[in-house]
Amino acid sequence: MKFNWFHLMPYRWLPDDFRERYHGVWVDLPNALYDPERGHVLYNEYLDMLEYADQQGFDAIGVNEHHQNGYGMMPSPNLMAAALARRTSKAMLLVLGNSIALYNPPTRVAEEFAMLDVISGGRLIAGFPVGTPMDVNFCYGQNPVTLRDKYREAHDLILKAWQEREPFAWNGKYTKLRYVNIWPQPIQKPHPPIWIPGTGSIETWDFCAELGYNYSYLSFSGYKRARKVLEGYWDRMAALGKEPNPYSCTFFQQICVSDTDEACEREWWPHVNYFFNKCLHLYPGMMGPPGYMTEASIRAGVVAQAGNTSLNMGGNKSWKELVDGGYIIAGSPATVRQQVEELARGLRCGHLGVALHIGSAPMDLTNRSTYLFANEVIPHVRSIWSEWEDHWWPKAMPPEKREQPGSHNTAVQAQAERPTEVRHE
Amino acid sequence: MSDTPRSTLLKLGEGRPTIQVLEAGEGEPLLFLHGAGGIAAWQGALPILAGKYHVYAPLLPGFGQSNGLEYLEDQFDLFQHGFDVIEALGLERPYVVGESLGGWMAAEMAALRPKEIGRLALAAPVGLWRDEAPVVDLFGRMAHELAPYLFHDMNGPAAQQMLGLTQLFSNKDDRTQEQIETLIGMSRGFRTVAKFLFPIPESGLERRLWRIKAPTLIVWGEQDRFISPMYAEIFREKIAGAKVVTIPNAGHLVGLEAPEPYARAVLGWGSPG
Numbered sequence: 001m002k003f004n005w006f007h008l009m010p011y012r013w014l015p016d017d018f019r020e021r022y023h024g025v026w027v028d029l030p031n032a033l034y035d036p037e038r039g040h041v042l043y044n045e046y047l048d049m050l051e052y053a054d055q056q057g058f059d060a061i062g063v064n065e066h067h068q069n070g071y072g073m074m075p076s077p078n079l080m081a082a083a084l085a086r087r088t089s090k091a092m093l094l095v096l097g098n099s100i101a102l103y104n105p106p107t108r109v110a111e112e113f114a115m116l117d118v119i120s121g122g123r124l125i126a127g128f129p130v131g132t133p134m135d136v137n138f139c140y141g142q143n144p145v146t147l148r149d150k151y152r153e154a155h156d157l158i159l160k161a162w163q164e165r166e167p168f169a170w171n172g173k174y175t176k177l178r179y180v181n182i183w184p185q186p187i188q189k190p191h192p193p194i195w196i197p198g199t200g201s202i203e204t205w206d207f208c209a210e211l212g213y214n215y216s217y218l219s220f221s222g223y224k225r226a227r228k229v230l231e232g233y234w235d236r237m238a239a240l241g242k243e244p245n246p247y248s249c250t251f252f253q254q255i256c257v258s259d260t261d262e263a264c265e266r267e268w269w270p271h272v273n274y275f276f277n278k279c280l281h282l283y284p285g286m287m288g289p290p291g292y293m294t295e296a297s298i299r300a301g302v303v304a305q306a307g308n309t310s311l312n313m314g315g316n317k318s319w320k321e322l323v324d325g326g327y328i329i330a331g332s333p334a335t336v337r338q339q340v341e342e343l344a345r346g347l348r349c350g351h352l353g354v355a356l357h358i359g360s361a362p363m364d365l366t367n368r369s370t371y372l373f374a375n376e377v378i379p380h381v382r383s384i385w386s387e388w389e390d391h392w393w394p395k396a397m398p399p400e401k402r403e404q405p406g407s408h409n410t411a412v413q414a415q416a417e418r419p420t421e422v423r424h425e
Numbered sequence: 426m427s428d429t430p431r432s433t434l435l436k437l438g439e440g441r442p443t444i445q446v447l448e449a450g451e452g453e454p455l456l457f458l459h460g461a462g463g464i465a466a467w468q469g470a471l472p473i474l475a476g477k478y479h480v481y482a483p484l485l486p487g488f489g490q491s492n493g494l495e496y497l498e499d500q501f502d503l504f505q506h507g508f509d510v511i512e513a514l515g516l517e518r519p520y521v522v523g524e525s526l527g528g529w530m531a532a533e534m535a536a537l538r539p540k541e542i543g544r545l546a547l548a549a550p551v552g553l554w555r556d557e558a559p560v561v562d563l564f565g566r567m568a569h570e571l572a573p574y575l576f577h578d579m580n581g582p583a584a585q586q587m588l589g590l591t592q593l594f595s596n597k598d599d600r601t602q603e604q605i606e607t608l609i610g611m612s613r614g615f616r617t618v619a620k621f622l623f624p625i626p627e628s629g630l631e632r633r634l635w636r637i638k639a640p641t642l643i644v645w646g647e648q649d650r651f652i653s654p655m656y657a658e659i660f661r662e663k664i665a666g667a668k669v670v671t672i673p674n675a676g677h678l679v680g681l682e683a684p685e686p687y688a689r690a691v692l693g694w695g696s697p698g
Binding site for chain 2: 027137138141143144145146173284285286289290291295298299
């Protein structure tokens with residue numbers, strides 16, 4: 001199995017009466033609630049957490065894109081990934097991802113992802129989400145009816161831009177470019193591995209199967225509720241004649257590790273409560289603009305209950321309910337180990353996205369959790385699925401060939417800091 | 426008056442939409458362009474208009490049995506589609522009555538091919554924008570939250586009927602198959618509306634209004650909270666000879682909430698003098 005340490009970067013100071021005063025955490029939450037000087041601390045702490053995960057041996061560190069959102073302060077995940085590319089050298093960089101229909105022209109994504117891949121020595125995993133309605137429709141004004149068509153065109157353009165070696169013209173419905181010829185090109189050939197985040201629609205499964213992409217199931221409702229959805233995924237893969245390779249699938253789970261089960265509840269409950277009751281306070285009126293979902297998905301949703309989306313769950317629950325329901329995996333390393341194994345085998349996922357920072361959690365608590373997970377959980381579950389080959393992992397340059405940030409300054413420091421000798425012929 | 430309209434399917438040809446047309450009444454033709462809610466029932470002003478006119482009410486793709494939204498890629502396609510329907514129905518310079526979304530479409534069509542529209546009545550049309558009076562967001566609200574923006578009297582029968590329908594969008598899992606189909610049908614219609622009006626229902630109509638040649642009536646519910654009645658004045662200013670009629674005790678869906686005075690204004694405009 002492989003483990004990526006994934007950050008949402010929530011704002012940690014939403015007021016106590018937040019739920020009563022505002023209808024949601026996203027889109028129209030007044031930015032007067034945001035204090036940039038606190039934000040300065042947060043960005044730096046959060047990047048430190050991701051760097052610590054790299055030092056502790058996580059396989060990848062992950063960031064994502066949200067807009068006008070109190071629980072996700074990364075409108076530009078590429079900026080975060082760029083900072084991480086220079087401060088880490090081991091972990092792969094999972095950008096999950098860029099909502100490609102938003103970028104005009106979409107070759108911007110091809111360029112920036114190529115930059116990240118080159119800076120990092122080929123460590124990039126490129127995520128291409130369609131994006132949530134809140135982000136892409138209500139914050140970025142994309143038409144929900146044509147969004148998926150535009151997404152698909154952007155995808156085709158980016159893939160071609162990464163692989164063509166001669167300038168070409170792109171006469172699309174949404175993008176018209178006379179000369180496509182991006183510099184730089186990614187290190188990874190033919191292109192970085194592509195992961196597609198989704199929330200359970202059959203169209204996304206078929207898209208991943210058709211093009212050989214990793215399917216990343218994003219959910220805040222935990223591994224027990226994910227089982228039915230991922231059974232659907234594996235059934236679909238079987239129906240399409242795909243091998244059931246667990247590495248084609250990623251699941252995201254919120255996890256808290258402390259020294260004992262009791263300590264875990266005491267230390268983490270306020271921060272978990274903050275996440276489920278403030279960060280996930282979502283306004284239903286902006287979760288399904290007309291046309292965002294296909295009619296087939298609406299039909300499936302009407303039967304399976306459209307209101308119970310994977311995003312909008314877990315509010316008004318006690319610690320025990322969240323733990324028993326699998327919304328969070330929490331406890332001592334032994335407890336967490338056993339549940340992670342149950343998760344991996346139950347969902348058949350080779351990649352686990354671990355959200356070890358939750359809600360309002362501070363630095364010390366988070367790094368302790370990271371340390372315990374890296375040293376007392378991962379070694380025990382690492383070998384699960386080792387009989388399968390991971391085709392969805394970066395083909396990075398060998399570690400010894402990757403540049404070490406700052407090394408060039410060190411190499412020339414002596415010459416740089418003394419006067420050049422005047423030579424007399 | 427006619428309470429049960431005839432329904433026919435108009436096939437516009439290969440690679441073009443198929444359109445369900447509701448028809449009732451006899452006399453001169455009146456082309457009725459519906460709003461974002463479609464035509465849920467032959468009620469409100471429609472039967473009154475059909476008492477004097479041969480009313481043709483085509484449904485946009487996605488509404489009722491009309492389909493082929495994929496053939497209309499942008500607003501220009503939509504307006505041209507309106508003329509395709511007029512031609513397929515064999516109408517010459519018809520009186521066009523449009524409500525809200527349909528009013529916008531009628532105004533755009535009359536500005537695009539001014540000689541082909543005989544007369545125009547626009548009921549609370551969308552299509553203009555002023556920052557000081559933003560049109561309410563039709564797409565970012567729960568269905569039951571929209572109703573108070575659409576009606577003046579939430580206790581009236583029209584408002585209550587809509588509130589009943591919005592119950593279908595609840596989280597309960599007790600819908601009948603028929604209710605599920607109604608819900609899916611409404612989603613399909615809203616999808617059409619969103620395709621042309623998301624996220625802001627304005628795309629330059631104001632600078633085209635001067636081209637309208639048809640005698641134009643603007644009707645507005647005095648208590649319209651969805652689009653401020655102040656927009657009526659902009660239409661009047663920009664369309665030569667346009668007249669404004671304000672209907673008291675009516676909200677945005679004036680055809681449902683105040684059918685008699687509204688229909689009287691529309692009929693009066695159709696036969697001046």
